[in-house]
Amino acid sequence: MSSQYLGKTRRRIGLIAGAVAALMMAGTMVAGNAQAAAGCRVAYAVPSQWQGGFTADVSVTNLGDAVDGWTLGWTFPSGQRVTQAWNATVTASGDQVTAKNLSYNAAIATNGSVSFGFNGSWSGGNTAPTSFTLNGVACTGNVGGTPTPTPTTTPPPSPTPTTSPSPSPGGDPMATVAAMQPGWNLGNTYDAIPDETAWGNPPVTPALLQKIRSQGYRSIRIPVTWSNHHGPAPTYPLDPAWLAKVRQVVDWSLAEGLYVLVNLHHDSWQWINTYPGDRTNVMNRYTALWTQLATTFRDYSSKLTFESINEPQFTGTSGDAQSDEMLRELNVAFVRLMRQSGGNNATRLLVLPTLYTNSNQERLDALTATIDQLGDRNIAATVHFYGWWPFSVNIAGGTRYDANVEQDLVDGFDRVQRTFVSRGIPVIVGEWALLSYDYTRPGIIERGELLKFFEAVGYHARIRKLTTMLWDAGSFLDRNTLQWRDQGIYDMMKASLTTRSATASADQVYVPRTGAVTSRSLTLNLNGATFQGLRQGSTNLVNGTDYTVSGSTLTLTASALTRLVGSRAYGVNATIEARFSQGVPWQISIVTYDPPTQAAATGTTSSFTIPTRFRGDQLATMEATYADGSPAGPANWTPYKEFWSTFQPDYPANTIIMKPEFFAEVKDGPVTLTFHFWSGTKIKYQVTKSGTSVTGAPA
Missing domain, CATH: 3.20.20.80 (Glycosidases)
Incomplete structure (x- = not known):
């Protein structure tokens, strides 16, 4: 593994299951001199197709005398275009397409075959070509004489095409x-x-x-x-x-x-x-x-x-x-x-x-x-x-x-x-x-x-x-x-590996340490499963009393949460499980918290920590901005900084560590830090950098 991964937004191109259209024709071909026996067969397949694009495989079988050097030609009936080819050099003039051999596949022995493929584009349709020429002569299936066309067949759509890379000995x-x-x-x-x-x-x-x-x-x-x-x-x-x-x-x-x-x-x-x-x-x-x-x-x-x-x-x-x-x-x-x-x-x-x-x-x-x-x-x-x-x-x-x-x-x-x-x-x-x-x-x-x-x-x-x-x-x-x-x-x-498990919009429910306890709701992501109930340890919670379910919304009642938080000590006071018809149960932690608080601090760019009383909450992310609202610090294309490499919570020490890597890319002057916690709480803190000195206080 290396660290060189870049995330990029990617738009999905829907895959349409490709139908293989095998078009087999017989015919005559002039090869070498006028006395040479000639004939060929072409199989054209579309193993995969998606909106605006497709992949084609083409196999040419030589039924006549051996040839050394080949050119296959055809006409696209629906205005398709070749965008990339392999095992052949493909050129086009409008709908007329020509595929020529490469140096390593020029020779085709009698009854021998050569294959190539390409990616193409289409708009109105993707009708397969119906006729081909090899070295300038039409292919329709026999060696000389009157051609006997092979019926065109179109197997049902399949994710695995009938064509595949050339076989070599060995297993599957x-x-x-x-x-x-x-x-x-x-x-x-x-x-x-x-x-x-x-x-x-x-x-x-x-x-x-x-x-x-x-x-x-x-x-x-x-x-x-x-x-x-x-x-x-x-x-x-x-x-x-x-x-x-x-x-x-x-x-x-x-x-x-x-x-x-x-x-x-x-x-x-x-x-x-x-x-x-x-x-x-x-x-x-x-x-x-x-x-x-x-x-x-x-x-x-x-x-x-x-x-x-x-x-x-x-x-x-x-x-x-x-x-x-x-x-x-x-x-x-x-x-x-x-x-x-x-x-x-x-x-x-x-x-x-x-x-x-x-x-x-x-x-x-x-x-x-x-x-x-x-x-x-x-x-x-x-x-x-x-x-x-x-x-x-x-x-x-x-x-x-x-x-x-x-x-x-x-x-x-x-x-x-x-x-x-x-x-x-x-x-x-x-x-x-x-x-x-x-x-x-x-x-x-x-x-x-x-x-x-x-x-x-x-x-x-x-x-x-x-x-x-x-x-x-x-x-x-x-x-x-x-x-x-x-x-x-x-x-x-x-x-x-074998089934889907249901999840929920969160695996934590935050309850304030003081004040009235109210009901809390989570959205269930069922993933094909059905909800079967809640359990705390070996005790089943009661539908209608402890919780309700409406569609994909699970609501924990105020009375159940009051019981689960107990003395309301900071942190996780209870863990319950949502059980489903398949997969792994979804654990939900019931957490008591108060909004975190912070205090003033002084330090240096190489050693600066923010005194933070987390009070049962957990840090999710941090924003850093200059006075004009522009992002401050590393990755200046976003205000949200990278967790741990630029800031790090130290829960036992009740601090948030601001890393030297953060200050290395911060200009002198004030920077507003916004800390986001999993309870939904946001608190602001201002740091001021002057050379290697840093001061900070709640904003």
């Missing part, structure tokens, strides 16, 4: 990747620099892998950074001790029945990124490492898989298009090297990333072109997913799992499903979580909002047949105790 890649769901990352271990315990995790044991398997995980991704564990050029020999450690964990994992994915991890930014300016040396090093790994694991079970590069990125290119080309060269070299190494590597599943493992359409299209070029059946695509960036790090007011977070999730998963899965290419979401979720930094992501995210990721991945691998660097499973740090989070993730 879609089935293999499906069998890997769900997966778990052994994060911050063999990818740690310089060794496995350097980033705080204990050495790996068989007990850890047994725990992972016992919790329902079917696969493990083992990120490995090899940079500091091999010798010099020209052979770059792997450190035998380091390789033995990795091999041992692979052996243990396979013995547990887990699928295993091994990669080159932080090598991506340590030296592979210099490839554009140092092509020979980087390629030699890259192939030397993979050659040694291919040899070491050549005869291992097919449940071992390899990923070419983690989060590939390059320096010194003219932009992403050139970087895509750099990645294509490395991915192609990796696949060809593996296949040539023999043994089980000849058919082993290989996993190829997009640039940055990003799921933007341009990155997916570039990887599609690479996979089509390879013509290798046993390939999977991989992307990473860390959610809508403002929510993932709590910046720009991104405190809730809202429509932006949901749309980002749906759009990204739709794109990879449409681009790959619908064409029979499996997808592994090789890392997923939220960037700032970490048990050592509590409160950045509110727990209930976090649960909604985890529930939704599981559901949306499942219905699109995506395999997900949780990024766990120790934040979820405590590797010392082998216990989940938050059992409820694990329970929600596990349930999402």
